[in-house]
Amino acid sequence: xxxxxxxxxxxxxxxxxxxxxxxxxxxxxxxxxxxxxxxxxxxxxxxxxxxxxxxxxxxxxxxxxxxxxxxxxxxxxxxxxxxxxxxxxxxxxxxxxxxxxxxxxxxxxxxxxxxxxxxxxxxxxxxxxxxxxxxxxxxxxxxxxxxxxxxxxxxxxxxxxxxxxxxxxxxxxxxxxxxxxxxxxxxxxxxxxxxxxxxxxxxxxxxxxxxxxxxxxxxxxxxxxxxxxxxxxxxxxxxxxxxxxxxxxxxxxxxxxxxxxxxxxxxxxxxxxxxxxxxxxxxxxxxxxxxxxxxxxxxxxxxxxxxxxxxxxxxxxxxxxxxxxxxxxxxxxxxxxxxxxxxxxxxxxxxxxxxxxxxxxxxxxxxxxxxxxxxxxxxxxxxxxxxxxxxxxxxxxxxxxxxxxxxxxxxxxxx
Amino acid sequence: xxxxxxxxxxxxxxxxxxxxxxxxxxxxxxxxxxxxxxxxxxxxxxxxxxxxxxxxxxxxxxxxxxxxxxxxxxxxxxxxxxxxxxxxxxxxxxxxxxxxxxxxxxxxxxxxxxxxxxxxxxxxxxxxxxxxxxxxxxxxxxxxxxxxxxxxxxxxxxxxxxxxxxxxxxxxxxxxxxxxxxxxxxxxxxxxxxxxxxxxxxxxxxxxxxxxxxxxxxxxxxxxxxxxxxxxxxxxxxxxxxxxxxxxxxxxxxxx
Ligand SMILES: Cc1ncc(COP(=O)(O)O)c(C=O)c1O
Numbered sequence: 237x238x239x240x241x242x243x244x245x246x247x248x249x250x251x252x253x254x255x256x257x258x259x260x261x262x263x264x265x266x267x268x269x270x271x272x273x274x275x276x277x278x279x280x281x282x283x284x285x286x287x288x289x290x291x292x293x294x295x296x297x298x299x300x301x302x303x304x305x306x307x308x309x310x311x312x313x314x315x316x317x318x319x320x321x322x323x324x325x326x327x328x329x330x331x332x333x334x335x336x337x338x339x340x341x342x343x344x345x346x347x348x349x350x351x352x353x354x355x356x357x358x359x360x361x362x363x364x365x366x367x368x369x370x371x372x373x374x375x376x377x378x379x380x381x382x383x384x385x386x387x388x389x390x391x392x393x394x395x396x397x398x399x400x401x402x403x404x405x406x407x408x409x410x411x412x413x414x415x416x417x418x419x420x421x422x423x424x425x426x427x428x429x430x431x432x433x434x435x436x437x438x439x440x441x442x443x444x445x446x447x448x449x450x451x452x453x454x455x456x457x458x459x460x461x462x463x464x465x466x467x468x469x470x471x472x473x474x475x476x477x478x479x480x481x482x483x484x485x486x487x488x489x490x491x492x493x494x495x496x497x498x499x500x501x502x503x504x505x506x507x508x509x510x511x512x513x514x515x516x517x518x519x520x521x522x523x524x525x526x527x528x529x530x531x532x533x534x535x536x537x538x539x540x541x542x543x544x545x546x547x548x549x550x551x552x553x554x555x556x557x558x559x560x561x562x563x564x565x566x567x568x569x570x571x572x573x574x575x576x577x578x579x580x581x582x583x584x585x586x587x588x589x590x591x592x593x594x595x596x597x598x599x600x601x602x603x604x605x606x607x608x609x610x611x612x613x614x615x616x617x618x619x620x621x622x623x624x625x626x627x628x629x630x631x632x633x634x635x636x637x638x639x640x641x642x643x644x645x646x647x648x649x650x651x
Numbered sequence: 652x653x654x655x656x657x658x659x660x661x662x663x664x665x666x667x668x669x670x671x672x673x674x675x676x677x678x679x680x681x682x683x684x685x686x687x688x689x690x691x692x693x694x695x696x697x698x699x700x701x702x703x704x705x706x707x708x709x710x711x712x713x714x715x716x717x718x719x720x721x722x723x724x725x726x727x728x729x730x731x732x733x734x735x736x737x738x739x740x741x742x743x744x745x746x747x748x749x750x751x752x753x754x755x756x757x758x759x760x761x762x763x764x765x766x767x768x769x770x771x772x773x774x775x776x777x778x779x780x781x782x783x784x785x786x787x788x789x790x791x792x793x794x795x796x797x798x799x800x801x802x803x804x805x806x807x808x809x810x811x812x813x814x815x816x817x818x819x820x821x822x823x824x825x826x827x828x829x830x831x832x833x834x835x836x837x838x839x840x841x842x843x844x845x846x847x848x849x850x851x852x853x854x855x856x857x858x859x860x861x862x863x864x865x866x867x868x869x870x871x872x873x874x875x876x877x878x879x880x881x882x883x884x885x886x887x888x889x890x891x892x893x894x895x896x897x898x899x900x901x902x903x904x905x906x907x
Pocket of ligand 1 (some may be wrong): 340343366367368369370444446449486487488489490491492493557559560603604606636637638
């Protein structure tokens with residue numbers, strides 16, 4: 237079994253059909269690229285020309301791995317969720333990114349990008365944030381290394397994720413509200429990009445997901461790929477095979493999904509399931525399910541799928557989860573969707589809440605609202621199919637973050 | 652010779668290029684604005700196609716984009732407004748905007764429509780040179796439209812040369828790495844423009860970003876064939892209900 241899988245991988249690599257890396261212009265199939273105004277060219281080009289070499293450097297790798305281990309708390313456990321497994325008649329493993337320092341997978345990326353920024357001589361760090369997890373993870377590494385940190389956050393998100401605003405402030409970051417548009421993640425990203433345009437010399441922009449102009453999607457995916465690297469090793473140890481039948485992750489921009497999928501992308505036997513936020517419902521006009529509602533378009537410097545009007549204006553999305561409240565997805569995911577390599581499901585606000593309460597009761601884990609969308613995917617996949625299944629299938633759910641930040645929302649819905 | 656070539660060969664300095672957002676301040680004020688600009692001494696104009704996420708713009712132009720969209724401006728409506736504008740507007744008119752609305756309209760259909768109503772050229776700041784060379788440049792040329800790339804003080808010489816060689820009409824020299832409407836001190840940019848002058852560029856150069864009054868306009872014109880005013884004009888339009896009166900008093904403060 238494992239031998240034949242290896243041959244498949246090798247063949248794919250040789251014919252350059254690997255899904256993991258974009259081409260040299262940053263394209264995954266028809267998606268990606270770097271659609272940036274000239275004002276950003278120097279900084280993006282500096283990053284593009286250096287990131288692969290800097291990441292490959294052994295001193296960089298040593299420092300990265302040390303921080304991931306000692307500071308972020310990696311490897312995170314792969315936990316066999318027994319009661320959840322019985323509920324769905326599948327062997328369900330949770331990849332516990334919620335146990336990372338700062339409470340989500342976001343820190344995998346911010347540690348990596350901060351080390352890059354330092355090596356490029358940058359003194360000032362900017363970031364956008366939705367749920368506040370990326371903002372906290374950025375503020376944390378800036379405190380760790382003594383760099384200035386400015387985080388843009390939609391005004392609406394500052395209200396619904398207030399605990400994270402307080403954490404960022406305590407960590408010494410300046411949090412600037414984005415007051416344009418829908419006052420959520422998209423607008424925070426616009427403001428961060430404008431800040432970068434206005435500070436060309438000393439600033440690095442730590443994008444929090446696999447979005448943005450090339451090389452960001454690839455760079456962030458590489459920093460998050462540690463998730464699937466660990467899953468393979470841990471699953472092999474626990475079950476004897478490194479390859480699950482399913483990997484499930486939620487998709488906002490898509491960084492935890494990219495990380496959880498990464499080392500399985502060229503393993504066609506592993507089914508990749510991405511779960512988007514359906515908001516109040518696909519047809520309500522209050523949704524964030526980009527693959528259902530979007531068309532190819534350009535936002536934040538790359539071509540991908542984008543929720544937009546017929547006139548090409550970006551539509552304001554909606555999700556109960558601030559981290560999924562984004563009208564696009566990263567170009568890698570648009571490519572996986574278009575090619576059918578990943579299956580895209582979506583979960584409504586209600587379904588995500590139910591999944592969160594279910595996990596809390598069955599396993600004693602309160603998930604982030606974002607991750608609750610991935611958990612809601614279980615019900616969609618396993619209620620019907622598995623009644624007839626002879627053998628329990630192995631499922632890994634990426635539990636991207638913990639729910640402390642969402643308690644206020646959960647309290648409103650506790651029944 | 653096209654309108655831009657005629658302008659740049661007949662007027663060698665102090666070319667005044669004014670930016671206005673289509674559909675701002677009112678849905679139906681676009682033609683009136685164009686007429687007023689021509690009448691009050693603008694040598695050419697840039698008509699902004701509003702977009703929900705104008706990344707390279709500061710608050711003033713962001714706001715005008717948002718108002719124009721809430722007024723109901725669309726690409727279809729813009730071309731309807733422009734259908735017969737050449738009967739009365741004779742100065743060069745450039746369309747400026749972001750790539751996404753253009754792509755959704757259909758890139759080639761857009762170029763064809765622009766050329767057929769009498770538009771002279773395009774500025775699309777988020778259309779980079781790789782995409783231009785790879786796909787879009789030939790379509791733009793096919794319809795006889797000019798295309799101006801932006802350069803900034805951060806753009807290295809070889810890249811300025813490259814962007815100049817791909818541009819036609821004029822090269823857009825951004826006065827500082829900034830979003831529009833910032834507080835650039837145009838006087839600080841002497842070395843940047845001296846550098847541009849030494850490069851033997853094929854296109855005339857217009858300076859934009861941070862040009863807001865007579866003083867900054869004149870300073871910019873010391874280094875280039877002319878300058879572009881955007882945010883300051885939009886701010887003036889925002890303060891006066893009467894587009895014609897606002898345009899007249901603003902332009903006379905620049906050229907008077
Ligand atoms: C816990 C958690 N999961 C998921 C996301 C969504 O981001 P991405 O799709 O990049 O993983 C966020 C974003 O804030 C988050 O905080």
